[in-house]
Amino acid sequence: MKDLLYAKRLEMLQLVERLVNIDSGSHTKKGIDEIGSILKMKFESLDFIVDTVEQQNYGNQLVIQHRDAHQPHILVVAHMDTVFPEGTAQKRPFKVKGNRAYGPGVADMKSSLVELFYAILCLKQTGQTGYKHIQIILNSDEEIGSPSSASLISEKAANKKFALILEPARTDGSLVTARRGCGQFKVDIAGVAAHSGIEPEKGRSAIEELAHKIIALHRLNDQQKGISVNVGMIDGGSAVNTIASHAAAFVDVRISEKRQDAIILKQLKKICAETHIPGTKTTLSGKMDRSPMEKNEKTNVLLGTIRQAGKEIGIEITDTATGGGSDASITSDLGIATVDGLGPIGGNAHSEEEYLEIPSLTERTLLLATVIQKLSKMT
Structure with a gap:
């Protein structure tokens, strides 16, 4: 899988650029829906069924799973909205400087959306079947507390065994296993x-x-x-x-x-x-x-699997707690084993200096694909 992903590094970064240059603040419905349309076409090209949950006041939510999926036990959650007002993308569009990419939402979490798509593409093209065991929610209002999507996440989380939340990894690469x-x-x-x-x-x-x-x-x-x-x-x-x-x-x-x-x-x-x-x-x-996301025994079991996946591909997995909130709190509160921070490595989120560590885009995509494949066998 590694060779396939590294061959697609430029392609992946180009998709990040495309998404970053679309304003998608939590109240910019037009931009969020444009991103949703792009991703809908992408996932449908992989034989995934994409259900659009229409919203009047916020961007539409997307629920995605493969047409051959049957009661998938892995939930993957990512959000399409950012904290930035309309016009920000035009003022400071996507740019690359050294090994970092900059732009509104580049780490939180436009690059995670790209990571997710290419992780699934990688699984399919290498003959793995883990993608048949996941259900995906792409929501539009996480940055303002998920007012319209929290109930959707709770509904789809029912009977799931694992929840993978794609907020960016911490600046040192750590995953998030506890949130206030x-x-x-x-x-x-x-x-x-x-x-x-x-x-x-x-x-x-x-x-x-x-x-x-x-x-x-x-x-x-x-x-x-x-x-x-x-x-x-x-x-x-x-x-x-x-x-x-x-x-x-x-x-x-x-x-x-x-x-x-x-x-x-x-x-x-x-x-x-x-x-x-x-x-x-x-x-x-x-x-x-x-609610707080509290680290517990279920978290440790899931983290152990992720650490094993990291070891197999040469990444040492560390974890940490953070004070910020995310949709991980929703699934964790339901008693589902949840790990957050599975997106690429980035920093300075919500600021003009927000950045993505470009090498981590392919690295964390490979990690996510490996984790999905491993978890798919843990029924």
Whole structure:
């Protein structure tokens, strides 16, 4: 398989370039659907059936499996959306500099989409049959928490034994076997407006009340337990000489264990129930969007298979935990053996300096093909 893939290195990179130069931010439905159409044709050329799950507000989702597949027990998940606004691809299109390729979404995760297609192509052209045991979901909204695709992933994950998530590998090549759960909340404070010079005694400052709550929220941070609470944005007031009648804080919460979900929610409610400035009122909204992906025995078994595959092709497989969220949390929460970070190696995701390590494109494609073939025999 290695010789076949290395012969297709330029072809693979050209497809990465084509996909990178299409804007596909989570709210750019036209671009996501264009990428979906390209990939649909690619997979259909390999005798795969591609079902398009139409979406009104987001890009369409794709569910893909070979026409000869029967109850496939391997789920592969990748996303077609990026974090970048429309027009980004034109401003800074795909480019190559040395052994790195740059462009919006080049690592997260346009190159993973290419890796997936060529891994299957490689299996087919070398007479392997592992591709008959996989089902693929290409979703369109992972970067904003998978609001329209989470239920689809959960549905298709039913009765699956393994889940392979194609987020990029870490910069050192490590796979991801644990992720923190994440959620976003909003704290709204209603106060009473008054002129701060003429009759300040009549006012009830929403900003002052919010200040007390921000301090309390940040005291919830516990690095040892893997809990992070961050007030990342605030809003409030109408004029510098007016006591604020409204203020709001936007809060990012990260947890490392599922049991921490209820604990942190209880603490958030307690903070918001306590009033420091009489006459103000606090409202808490939001939720935990993703459960943590916890490393467990099932993870270790799957990781062991991946390590064996890596050993056979000359790659030492390491793994790590990360604070960011992904669709891996969905399958992991369902009790399915899940490993993430199986895409090519890249770095600086979500920034103007996002890059792909070009040699890793073929290397990780070979790894993915080898892993699929091995897992296909583990029924």
